[in-house]
Structure formats: C-alpha cells, structure tokens
Amino acid sequence: MRLYADTPTRRTRQLLSDVLVLLWTGLWVYAGRQVHDTVDRLRAPADSLTSAGRSVNGALTGAGDQAGQLPLVGDQLKTWLTQAAGSGTTLQTAGTSMADTVDSLARVLGLATALVPVLIVLAVWLYVRGRFVRNAIQSQRFIDAGEDLDLFALRALATQPMKALARVSDDPAGAWRRQDRDVLHRLALLELRDQGLRPPPGS
Numbered sequence: 001m002r003l004y005a006d007t008p009t010r011r012t013r014q015l016l017s018d019v020l021v022l023l024w025t026g027l028w029v030y031a032g033r034q035v036h037d038t039v040d041r042l043r044a045p046a047d048s049l050t051s052a053g054r055s056v057n058g059a060l061t062g063a064g065d066q067a068g069q070l071p072l073v074g075d076q077l078k079t080w081l082t083q084a085a086g087s088g089t090t091l092q093t094a095g096t097s098m099a100d101t102v103d104s105l106a107r108v109l110g111l112a113t114a115l116v117p118v119l120i121v122l123a124v125w126l127y128v129r130g131r132f133v134r135n136a137i138q139s140q141r142f143i144d145a146g147e148d149l150d151l152f153a154l155r156a157l158a159t160q161p162m163k164a165l166a167r168v169s170d171d172p173a174g175a176w177r178r179q180d181r182d183v184l185h186r187l188a189l190l191e192l193r194d195q196g197l198r199p200p201p202g203s
Contacts, residue, residue, distance in 0.1 A: 005196025
C-alpha cells in the first residue's frame with residue numbers, strides 16, 4: 001500500500017498535512033480537557049452541600065444518642081432528633097445527585113468539544129488520503145513499462161486544466177493523434193506528477 005507520493009513536493013505536502021492533523025487533534029483534546037475541568041469546578045457547591053448534609057446528619061444523630069440517656073424525656077427527644085437528622089440525609093443525597101449531574105455534564109461537554117472538530121478534520125483527511133491511496137494503487141499497475149505512459153497522456157488530455165495542457169503543447173490533441181512521442185511523454189509526466197507518482201525507469 002502506497003501511503004505517500006513518490007514526488008518530493010506532494011510527499012512534503014502529505015507529511016505536512018499529517019503533522020497539522022496531529023497538532024489539530026492535540027489542540028482540541030487539550031481544549032476538551034480544559035472545558036471538562038472548568039465545568040467540573042461547578043461541583044464545588046454540590047460537594048459543600050453533601051458535606052453539610054453529612055455533618056448535620058452526624059451531629060443530630062449523635063445528639064439523639066446522647067439525649068436518649070436522659071430520664072423521662074430521653075426517648076422522645078432521641079426520636080425527634082433522629083427524625084431531624086433525616087434532613088441532613090436529604091441534603092447529602094441532593095448534593096451527591098448534583099455532583100453526579102455536574103460530572104456527567106463536564107464529561108459530555110469535554111468530549112463534544114474535542115471530538116466534533118477532530119472528527120470533521122479526520123474525515124476530510126481520511127477521504128483525501130484514501131483517494132490518493134486508491135488512485136496510486138490503480139495507477140501503479142499501468143506504469144511498469146514506458147509504453148504504458150500513453151494511457152496517462154490520454155488521461156492528462158481528459159483531466160488536466162487547459163492552462164497546464166497549453167504549457168506542454170499548443171495542440172496537445174493534435175500531438176496525440178500524430179503520436180508525437182515527446183508531447184505524449186510530457187503529458188504523461190504531467191498526469192503522473194499530479195498523482196504523486198514517478199514514471200517507470202528508463203522512460
């Protein structure tokens with residue numbers, strides 16, 4: 001499988017695009033992490049609520065245990081304090097639920113921030129690179145001999161811009177009909193260079 005072009009210019013562009021894709025990916029992964037950490041700081045009030053609820057529950061429960069040792073009213077006082085300790089449990093549960101919600105939000109926003117731009121660029125990069133690999137594999141089958149260059153000369157006539165063809169010959173179609181070997185060779189090289197391939201040795 002040919003991942004990079006034979007020609008230095010196109011190979012350099014491909015390597016540069018690989019580096020840019022890596023930098024782009026690293027940048028957005030870092031940005032996603034920053035978003036996650038920023039949103040996750042919002043759980044501080046939830047942690048405070050959880051801690052306060054735990055403290056209230058522990059204090060009232062402990063007070064109820066101590067009050068239960070009092071004569072006459074001890075049992076009633078303990079029951080009342082134990083019920084009141086339930087409010088601490090409610091606060092603790094609410095704080096825990098809020099913290100879990102903030103954690104989930106931070107994770108989703110962080111992943112979305114990182115993945116959306118990375119996947120868009122990767123999709124374009126994979127499409128371009130995949131098209132090059134496919135074309136290179138198909139073209140390589142036809143350039144094992146100099147005579148095969150005629151096919152690429154014909155392809156150049158069909159696909160290359162008029163401006164590029166004019167630089168090769170004032171009448172490239174006529175040169176093709178006359179089988180002008182020099183013009184055909186230059187047309188073939190134009191097409192091969194555009195695809196990032198080298199002509200066969202000795203051509």
